[in-house]
Amino acid sequence: MDETVGRRERKKAATREALHRAALQLAAEQGPDRVTVEAIADAADVSRRTFSNYFANKEEALFHADLVRIRRLLELVHAQPLDTPPWTALTRAAEEHARESEDVDPLWLAQRRLIRSHPSLAAHQIAAYGTVEQEFTAEIARRLPAEPESPLRARVLAGTFLHALRAATSHWTDHPERSLAELVRAALGYVTAE
Known part of the structure; x- marks a missing residue:
């Protein structure tokens, strides 16, 4: 069976x-x-x-690989030890995910370029990412102490993290001569830099 x-x-x-x-x-x-x-x-x-x-x-069909990739990233965050600070867990997972993605499917790269040139597809992506952002928020929240500000902190961290990844991916789409892992590391580092 x-x-x-x-x-x-x-x-x-x-x-x-x-x-x-x-x-x-x-x-x-x-x-x-x-x-x-x-x-x-x-x-x-x-x-x-x-x-x-x-x-x-058709939009779901177009974005299938993108959602598979982001769900894999969520799995990697979830696999981080629970006592790891949230931003550290997110950063480690993102770097591992970027390393896994070094051999990029040319179709996925074409999709990234396609999305940027068609606002209607970008709107669908934003809506899909909104759902995923809630899942990242929940994952971060379980790593925070039970305090009144923790739900807001979890949302801010999730939104900031995902936006930094989108910025790095978008930049990489235009400048593929640098590795995605390098750009993800840089983008996440800018968030914590003073």
Whole structure:
């Protein structure tokens, strides 16, 4: 039974990845505003209904890899020892994540450039990151003492952290000659510099 479940999960992951790649490819060729869910499903050789089993809309399909990456970062933060100060835990996790990401998927890099050139996609990304920011806030809050100011502190730390990462990633998109890990380290260092 485990083998059947494993095979089914691999097939689902492959379908999700095929839909994501088809969405990116079509958006790169036609522009994101001209891409339809039907075209993505056709390009991935699945039905419209199958598409709907994986993504609510084309934006979700386009941002799939981005959300996978940010969820991996959240896992790395969660794995830090609980007694590690919040900013240290965030920084260590971000540096490890950047090292894991040294071999960047060219499609992900293309996605970053695509997002910047289309404000409608940027709006979707901001909304998606808002949800993730809440999860980072909760992770930081569990590392803080139970004090009246801790919820606000957790929100500020989460927002600052994610914004620094977005700034580093955006800069790296324009200047890929420097490593992402180096730029992430620098951006997070600027936040704590006097």
